[in-house]
Amino acid sequence: MTTLSDLRILDLSTGFAGAYCSHVFASYGADVIMIEPLSGGPVRTDAHSWSVLRSGKQSISLDVTNPSARSIFRKLVEGANVVIETFPPGRMDSLGLGFADLHGIKRRIILTSITGAADAADHIAGLNAFAATAIAAHNADAYEVPQHIEIDSAECLSSAFAAGPFESAAPGQALFEMSEVASSPGQPPALGEHTVPILCAELGFAPNDLPILRANGAI
Amino acid sequence: MTYRLPLFDHRVLDLTDGHAGYAGRTLGDMGAEVIKVEPTGGDSLRGSDAFDAANVNKYSCALNVASHPDIVARLAEISDVSISNTGTIDAASLRASNETLIVVEIPPGAGPVSCTAAAGAVGLALWDRRRTGKGGVIRVAALDTGPRIAEVPSPAVEEVSSLGGDRKVPASPMHLSETPLHIRLPAPALGEHNAYVFRHLLGLSQDEIAALS
Numbered sequence: 404m405t406t407l408s409d410l411r412i413l414d415l416s417t418g419f420a421g422a423y424c425s426h427v428f429a430s431y432g433a434d435v436i437m438i439e440p441l442s443g444g445p446v447r448t449d450a451h452s453w454s455v456l457r458s459g460k461q462s463i464s465l466d467v468t469n470p471s472a473r474s475i476f477r478k479l480v481e482g483a484n485v486v487i488e489t490f491p492p493g494r495m496d497s498l499g500l501g502f503a504d505l506h507g508i509k510r511r512i513i514l515t516s517i518t519g520a521a522d523a524a525d526h527i528a529g530l531n532a533f534a535a536t537a538i539a540a541h542n543a544d545a546y547e548v549p550q551h552i553e554i555d556s557a558e559c560l561s562s563a564f565a566a567g568p569f570e571s572a573a574p575g576q577a578l579f580e581m582s583e584v585a586s587s588p589g590q591p592p593a594l595g596e597h598t599v600p601i602l603c604a605e606l607g608f609a610p611n612d613l614p615i616l617r618a619n620g621a622i
Numbered sequence: 623m624t625y626r627l628p629l630f631d632h633r634v635l636d637l638t639d640g641h642a643g644y645a646g647r648t649l650g651d652m653g654a655e656v657i658k659v660e661p662t663g664g665d666s667l668r669g670s671d672a673f674d675a676a677n678v679n680k681y682s683c684a685l686n687v688a689s690h691p692d693i694v695a696r697l698a699e700i701s702d703v704s705i706s707n708t709g710t711i712d713a714a715s716l717r718a719s720n721e722t723l724i725v726v727e728i729p730p731g732a733g734p735v736s737c738t739a740a741a742g743a744v745g746l747a748l749w750d751r752r753r754t755g756k757g758g759v760i761r762v763a764a765l766d767t768g769p770r771i772a773e774v775p776s777p778a779v780e781e782v783s784s785l786g787g788d789r790k791v792p793a794s795p796m797h798l799s800e801t802p803l804h805i806r807l808p809a810p811a812l813g814e815h816n817a818y819v820f821r822h823l824l825g826l827s828q829d830e831i832a833a834l835s
Binding site: 405407409410427428431502527530531533534535536537538539540541542544545546548549550551552553554555558559576577578579580581582583584 | 740753757758760763800
């Protein structure tokens with residue numbers, strides 16, 4: 404049995420659909436890093452289902468509206484396979500983090516955008532985003548093909564799935580079992596639990612860089 | 623830079639009946655060569671719009687699996703992925719001569735939600751296979767045993783004409799910037815691609831092919 408620990412996903416999403424998408428990856432051992440606003444986002448909601456959605460992920464608190472934080476995010480992209488986001492259309496471009504920008508940093512990046520979040524469609528949109536992203540990540544790994552994947556929640560509900568609700572896939576329920584890839588439940592991280600380890604051990608920041616980044620609101 | 627569809631160099635052996643066909647369709651949308659093996663009496667959905675929705679972007683060969691396990695084994699040998707929901711042939715038999723094969727088992731009665739999960743699981747298994755050289759078995763949970771593929775596409779969806787016919791099928795909700803998904807093949811007639819599958823892929827003689835039906 405192996406895990407998918409060399410598949411790294413940066414999750415900028417702020418709603419259920421994106422968190423569910425990256426949750427499926429994390430459930431099979433992918434290296435999912437939540438990039439969270441400094442005060443935490445909806446994923447910090449106390450309800451049990453959200454703590455399941457956080458499980459097995461890492462957490463970095465990073466305000467991507469801050470220029471210093473964006474340069475940290477760009478460094479993270481160099482080592483990532485996938486970026487997931489749920490901002491309003493155009494927001495990533497205006498932050499300088501659009502598909503062209505990310506592709507310029509990491510040639511074979513997969514950017515997955517989920518739009519039009521609607522409660523009734525969150526599960527099915529997150530699931531479609533997961534499926535498209537998993538296949539595209541394999542293709543990027545094999546042939547260096549980048550993709551900007553766009554999933555619209557309302558469209559998911561009205562396509563092949565219109566005939567019925569997503570009955571029973573509560574967060575935490577295994578969607579599938581794989582004989583060769585171990586499922587990986589993990590613990591939910593505290594907000595920003597991995598900010599210092601990742602910045603210092605991976606990105607080469609010195610411990611005394613951090614107070615400055617904190618003071619200017621980047622981390 | 624133009625790219626080929628993500629699964630352009632992958633072959634899928636689709637042994638499913640009914641709504642579980644949507645899993646193979648999703649892999650077909652992504653560019654895989656999907657060979658639907660249908661009983662000589664045809665899939666149970668034949669004649670409905672749901673059949674088209676679940677079977678565009680596939681080839682069809684007519685073969686009674688239980689009577690010809692040797693032919694199924696030969697197809698499994700040259701495939702990357704197999705999908706089944708009928709229990710007619712087990713994972714060990716399918717993988718016996720191809721340890722790189724990814725066997726997907728979908729529960730009876732499951733629909734497009736389980737099928738979408740299955741497609742994503744195939745993506746993860748392919749990622750893993752590049753590192754280990756091994757396929758494996760994926761057992762998908764029953765996520766939507768009641769719901770069915772929408773037979774009448776919503777007006778909110780861009781409808782895509784099935785090539786060579788009047789039928790409309792729901793488009794994939796997956797939008798890929800570099801390789802837009804599209805319907806390359808209409809839902810096949812029963813056994814429409816027998817010659818391609820049995821003669822070209824397996825190299826069977828005319829007499830051997832005649833003996834299959």
